[in-house]
Amino acid sequence: MQLARVYDSLMTKYRVADNPxxxxxxxxxxxxxLIMPFFAHVDLFSEFRRVVYSISNDIYFPQQNRLVTxxxxxxxxxxxxxxxxxxxxxxxLEDISLSTSNMSDFYIFVNDxxxxxxxxxxxxxxxxxxxxxxxxxxxxxDDKKRATIAVAIWVFxxxxxxxxxxxxxxxxxxxMFIAATAVLLKKDKPVWAAICLALAINSREIYVVTAPxxxxxxxxxxxxxxxxxxxxxxxxxxxxVAVIVPLALTKILGGQAAxxxxxxxxDSRANALYAMSYHWFYPLVFGxxxxxxxxxxxxxxRSELTYLFGSGLVIAVYFxxxxxxxxxxxWLLLFPVLLINYVARLRDMxxxxxxxxxxxxxxxxxxxxxxxxxxxxxxxxxxEFALYKTFQQLYMGWVGDTxxxxxxxxxxxxxxxxFTAVLVFLSIQMYRCIKTGDDR
Amino acid sequence: xxxxxxxGLSLLQLAGxxxxxxxxxxxxxxxxxxxxxxxxxxxxEQQPSxxxxxxxxxKAPEEYAVEVYYSTNLHSFSEKFKHYFxxxxxxxxQLYIPVDLINDESLQVFRLDFDQCNGCKVxxxxxxxxxxxxxxxxxxxxxxxxxxxxxxxRLITAPDDRQLPLGEPFIWKSLPESAKxxxxxxxxxxxxxxxxxxxxxxYYSTNLHxxxxxLKYSFELSERSENSLxxxxxxxxxxxLRAIMFDIKDCPGCRMQLKKVELLxxxxxxxxxxxxxxxxxxHLADKKQNISANGMRIALQDFSLKDLQLLGNNKxxxxxxxxxxxxPPIELxxxxxxxxxxxxxxxxxxxxxxxxxxxWSTNRHGHRKKIVSRWSGPNQETAQxxxxxxxxxxxxxxxxxxxxxxxxxxxxxxVEEILIVTKDKRQEFQDLSPSLAxxxxxxxxxxxxxxxxxKRMLKDWGFLIVYGLILILVATALGLSWxxxxxxxxxxxxxxxx
Numbered sequence: 001m002q003l004a005r006v007y008d009s010l011m012t013k014y015r016v017a018d019n020p021x022x023x024x025x026x027x028x029x030x031x032x033x034l035i036m037p038f039f040a041h042v043d044l045f046s047e048f049r050r051v052v053y054s055i056s057n058d059i060y061f062p063q064q065n066r067l068v069t070x071x072x073x074x075x076x077x078x079x080x081x082x083x084x085x086x087x088x089x090x091x092x093l094e095d096i097s098l099s100t101s102n103m104s105d106f107y108i109f110v111n112d113x114x115x116x117x118x119x120x121x122x123x124x125x126x127x128x129x130x131x132x133x134x135x136x137x138x139x140x141x142d143d144k145k146r147a148t149i150a151v152a153i154w155v156f157x158x159x160x161x162x163x164x165x166x167x168x169x170x171x172x173x174x175x176m177f178i179a180a181t182a183v184l185l186k187k188d189k190p191v192w193a194a195i196c197l198a199l200a201i202n203s204r205e206i207y208v209v210t211a212p213x214x215x216x217x218x219x220x221x222x223x224x225x226x227x228x229x230x231x232x233x234x235x236x237x238x239x240x241v242a243v244i245v246p247l248a249l250t251k252i253l254g255g256q257a258a259x260x261x262x263x264x265x266x267d268s269r270a271n272a273l274y275a276m277s278y279h280w281f282y283p284l285v286f287g288x289x290x291x292x293x294x295x296x297x298x299x300x301x302r303s304e305l306t307y308l309f310g311s312g313l314v315i316a317v318y319f320x321x322x323x324x325x326x327x328x329x330x331w332l333l334l335f336p337v338l339l340i341n342y343v344a345r346l347r348d349m350x351x352x353x354x355x356x357x358x359x360x361x362x363x364x365x366x367x368x369x370x371x372x373x374x375x376x377x378x379x380x381x382x383x384e385f386a387l388y389k390t391f392q393q394l395y396m397g398w399v400g401d402t403x404x405x406x407x408x409x410x411x412x413x414x415x416x417x418x419f420t421a422v423l424v425f426l427s428i429q430m431y432r433c434i435k436t437g438d439d440r
Numbered sequence: 441x442x443x444x445x446x447x448g449l450s451l452l453q454l455a456g457x458x459x460x461x462x463x464x465x466x467x468x469x470x471x472x473x474x475x476x477x478x479x480x481x482x483x484x485e486q487q488p489s490x491x492x493x494x495x496x497x498x499k500a501p502e503e504y505a506v507e508v509y510y511s512t513n514l515h516s517f518s519e520k521f522k523h524y525f526x527x528x529x530x531x532x533x534q535l536y537i538p539v540d541l542i543n544d545e546s547l548q549v550f551r552l553d554f555d556q557c558n559g560c561k562v563x564x565x566x567x568x569x570x571x572x573x574x575x576x577x578x579x580x581x582x583x584x585x586x587x588x589x590x591x592x593x594r595l596i597t598a599p600d601d602r603q604l605p606l607g608e609p610f611i612w613k614s615l616p617e618s619a620k621x622x623x624x625x626x627x628x629x630x631x632x633x634x635x636x637x638x639x640x641x642x643y644y645s646t647n648l649h650x651x652x653x654x655l656k657y658s659f660e661l662s663e664r665s666e667n668s669l670x671x672x673x674x675x676x677x678x679x680x681l682r683a684i685m686f687d688i689k690d691c692p693g694c695r696m697q698l699k700k701v702e703l704l705x706x707x708x709x710x711x712x713x714x715x716x717x718x719x720x721x722x723h724l725a726d727k728k729q730n731i732s733a734n735g736m737r738i739a740l741q742d743f744s745l746k747d748l749q750l751l752g753n754n755k756x757x758x759x760x761x762x763x764x765x766x767x768p769p770i771e772l773x774x775x776x777x778x779x780x781x782x783x784x785x786x787x788x789x790x791x792x793x794x795x796x797x798x799x800w801s802t803n804r805h806g807h808r809k810k811i812v813s814r815w816s817g818p819n820q821e822t823a824q825x826x827x828x829x830x831x832x833x834x835x836x837x838x839x840x841x842x843x844x845x846x847x848x849x850x851x852x853x854x855v856e857e858i859l860i861v862t863k864d865k866r867q868e869f870q871d872l873s874p875s876l877a878x879x880x881x882x883x884x885x886x887x888x889x890x891x892x893x894x895k896r897m898l899k900d901w902g903f904l905i906v907y908g909l910i911l912i913l914v915a916t917a918l919g920l921s922w923x924x925x926x927x928x929x930x931x932x933x934x935x936x937x938x
Contacts, residue, residue, distance in 0.1 A: 020925065022921050023918065026921055029914050030918055033907075033910060033914060034911070038893070113896065113900050114900060116897060116903050117900060120907060381896070384892065
């Protein structure tokens with residue numbers, strides 16, 4: 001076949017000929033393309049209504065959090081703006097302070113015949129970032145057989161597929177920056193790594209918890225004091241600036257960001273969090289600080305290993321003690337996937353990751369949440385999906401009034417506990433990497 | 441109180457706190473600004489009749505206050521659903537909060553505000569949902585002014601209008617199940633010191649919170665000392681009578697004693713027919729709206745106008761920042777109707793599209809939901825909108841709706857038709873309207889779902905072509921990559937053989 005030969009020679013030319021990973025990535029892209037236009041959660045509409053509104057009204061400082069995510073989305077929507085339809089009606093925003101969509105507005109968005117193109121355009125930046133992440137994973141892992149497995153896990157993992165393409169959340173953007181942070185740390189480029197982490201923090205605020213771990217990871221006790229200072233201080237400044245810039249921008253622009261009245265650090269829920277009002281917050285703080293202290297006394301020298309292990313662990317602990325939304329688990333997956341580079345027994349880590357997928361799926365199927373892990377996400381394809389019963393409702397119908405072991409809340413709690421066990425198991429596998437990673 | 445009294449779970453799991461720090465041993469340290477805690481109420485089959493709160497307090501001033509709010513939704517607390525306790529520095533306290541809700545309402549949230557208690561430390565020991573059977577035992581812990589408050593809450597007239605001392609409060613907190621068969625209320629009363637003529641309004645209601653002018657009958661009364669009144673109850677199927685109120689007007693200084701208040705069913709009512717007010721039939725006729733084959737037409741004159749001025753000829757002009765039409769009370773089961781149809785002549789500024797918000801409510805005490813419609817049409821003066829009721833459960837009743845306009849001062853609209861469309865006529869009116877909001881009525885089978893989805897896709901040919909090309913491109917690349925790999929493998933195998 002002539003075409004195949006041309007393709008083959010092209011691939012050889014670009015030195016990726018013998019990479020089954022190309023097939024895997026192409027398969028992943030096709031799979032993602034098939035999902036993109038047909039699924040969405042209300043949050044996607046809220047996000048892009050803000051973006052469209054900002055473009056139409058010349059708003060350049062929309063919110064204090066997730067600025068990088070916003071600007072990337074802004075750029076894409078701006079490029080494709082001529083292809084959007086019925087903008088005035090669909091993205092109409094009556095009150096700028098209430099930019100989170102209600103169901104009525106969402107139905108207007110979904111019901112319009114342009115829904116498929118809109119979803120496709122809006123998810124394009126996510127797809128691109130996701131593919132870059134695949135490439136970064138490939139780059140990060142030395143052994144290319146392992147790299148292929150890691151990329152395959154990433155390509156077919158249900159968690160980010162759900163978060164980014166079914167739910168329609170922007171998690172692919174910060175994840176890409178975190179992957180870049182890891183690659184740059186591995187190449188011993190702490191300043192560039194710090195810049196990438198800064199971008200990640202301003203794409204998704206959760207990654208601010210990895211910043212102290214990043215700084216600790218840069219410290220090497222075999223290096224001279226001043227060498228350490230030279231590595232750490234610039235990174236510290238970059239990260240500090242990353243956190244301060246949005247706040248400073250608010251001050252400089254003399255007021256508020258367009259859409260949000262409060263940033264996440266000032267949000268009442270965050271205040272409640274810091275006031276330790278939530279019972280689950282205690283173990284999280286405990287675990288976090290214990291981890292920081294332990295990392296400080298570690299003697300190994302691989303910055304990227306310390307960073308990946310520490311960050312993976314802190315986020316795993318977070319999901320051990322909280323439930324929250326199904327798509328948040330997407331924050332975790334990259335860390336164990338990159339740590340595949342260091343595991344002694346690849347099989348153990350792969351099993352841990354597969355168990356994570358399985359238990360995450362079953363637990364979320366039961367937990368459902370409102371419109372979150374249900375067929376409601378397929379409403380863009382056909383509005384009738386909104387009327388389908390959730391798995392929770394079906395299950396309760398099957399079990400009926402039984403108050404035995406199969407009662408819904410008992411099953412849910414058991415599943416949450418099993419999910420926590422999987423996270424602990426995964427954490428153990430990540431911890432093992434520290435040992436083998438140093439030995440190598 | 442035995443353990444059977446506990447329905448649902450203890451409420452001690454706080455959903456959140458404001459201006460409060462939680463210390464060791466679950467002591468709450470109250471801040472100075474606005475300290476409160478709130479908790480979500482687990483949903484149980486049996487509705488609680490109240491909540492018992494048992495708490496300890498230290499460092500409290502001699503007098504402080506606690507306000508307890510309860511709510512049927514997660515968004516707001518209303519002053520109507522609040523109890524107020526003035527308290528002193530007892531270390532241990534019990535408060536009983538009667539929850540005054542009606543049949544289909546459910547208690548969702550509960551909030552405890554501490555007032556004038558800066559620096560106090562509070563420990564919540566118990567918060568328990570109490571079923572109706574146990575409520576009476578706890579009356580000693582309820583707010584002192586509970587009875588009077590609850591009655592006041594149900595009066596729509598100002599207190600000044602009701603100077604006569606009534607024999608007993610003329611309210612039923614909850615009427616028995618049999619009340620749903622009631623077709624009339626018979627009232628016998630004695631009155632003294634009455635003027636030659638005065639007025640009595642009998643309100644009846646399907647809830648305990650508010651009496652509406654639409655469910656009222658007014659009597660012209662005379663100075664006769666013995667009086668019997670029969671008021672037919674004009675409710676619709678599926679609604680239950682929950683409360684009535686007899687309000688005497690223009691009768692200052694009168695003294696009245698109720699002799700008899702009875703609910704009558706259809707049969708019993710016939711034997712008292714002579715007491716039915718003579719003008720009752722015409723009163724009913726006025727009330728009924730004309731339901732045509734297309735649906736129920738509501739004239740502009742029946743709406744209350746806010747920030748709108750009626751110019752005559754069905755024309756209104758925007759005069760304020762919140763222009764809207766408030767519907768008269770309507771009583772329609774959503775199941776029988778498909779949506780709301782509006783035909784308006786719109787001002788030039790709105791010719792290419794406009795935004796109309798329809799708020800609707802299925803009860804009379806302010807719980808509003810919102811459906812939105814946007815009109816996007818060719819450049820013409822007449823806007824036709826069809827707003828489907830699909831987001832509202834078919835089992836509910838539409839009782840009010842509000843039509844909000846764009847707040848463009850001076851804009852004039854001609855309201856040509858407002859119609860609540862019957863199910864049969866849905867398609868007809870839906871087709872008239874280019875409204876962007878729409879919603880399915882029922883679920884199809886799986887092939888139907890797929891067909892429906894494909895049908896939707898075919899409406900955007902432009903996208904379909906581009907999307908198809910991208911898919912073909914990626915699929916071809918994938919196929920080639922696969923093919924190249926197979927080819928390479930076979931070449932390698934051949935070479936090995938050689």
